[in-house]
Amino acid sequence: MPCEPATPAPLGTASALPSEDAPRIYVACLAAYNNGYLHGRWINATTPDEIMDKVRAMLAASPLPDADEWAIHDYEGFEGASLSEYASFETVCALAEFISEHGRLGAKVHRHYGDDLEQARAAFENYAGEYRSVADFAEELARECGTEIPASLQYYIDWDAMGWDMALNGDIFTVETGFDQVHIFWSR
Template identity: 75%
Template sequence: MMPTTATPAPLGTTALPVCEARPRIYVACLAAYNNGRLHGAWIDVSGPDEVMAQVSVMLAASPEPDAEEWAIHDYEGFEGAHLSEYASFETVCALADFIVEHGSLGARLYREFGDDLEQARAAFEDYAGEYRSAAGFAEEVTRDSGTEIPTSLDYYIDWTALARDMALNGEIMVFQTGFDEVHIFWSR
């Protein structure tokens, strides 16, 4: 029986569904780059030591002798979060783990807090939940607080405006990540 080989994924796609793929970075050899040559490798972001080991292998195979400097020239799977080309592998791996755990919501929080991973992590302590709309959240919070709303007045309440006011007043942060998929965080 002949061994089976995996068919490579078409260019620009991943072999795994997006939800299962690890973020990855393209690390370039700067010695080659500065001499007009492209040499680098796509590396799945796992742990800092594993990434550095793969970078060392890439640098050892460089067409330029004594190559030892590198930079991150591209990345994917970070859901829109920004990476510096000289970010430490500890930072890259921590962000990748956060994105794998929280997806696009995590990336949006990361950007919201000025690319501060610790603040983005801390925001989940104030996570109020996922709702179909911010208006649904405002209505639920109001009703759960014990506020009695007479039936005759119920139709006059604009829950959308109340939710918008809560966001504008800085009480909540609202992130829409899909159709009928809104995430609410209490503001600190």
């Protein structure tokens, strides 16, 4: 790309999760579950050690003696990002931190990269900003590159087609988070 739009303002706290919606997991005791009992605990995704301590306490309180196996049976506050039943607590906490920082946009980027957290993190290094449409992005890009467009031709330019061509060519990828909320990422 010879020219890029101005660096966007940092993602504001509007996309960050309120504390009451902080990511958390429901960890179930498998010994109880396999014997027809529902026994588990909702645990905030804070640190791997804190989660493990709470899992040990939950297992110790199991209705079945010597319970030592667990699984993640539910989760919330991850804005649609997926977690495996046997995800490590390090993975849970890393994803929770990422989602807390980037909100629903982060979850959608995470999904775009096949649930690869490292690629999702790297994508934010190439974040071009939020626009109403790819057409607005294409127009801003052209104008900020210094392209002089005569007034008599301005209404003949198909900015929408230019923006979608950039997406189809693999120059950018887009993530929609709502009506007139298109987030643009360079695909470097």
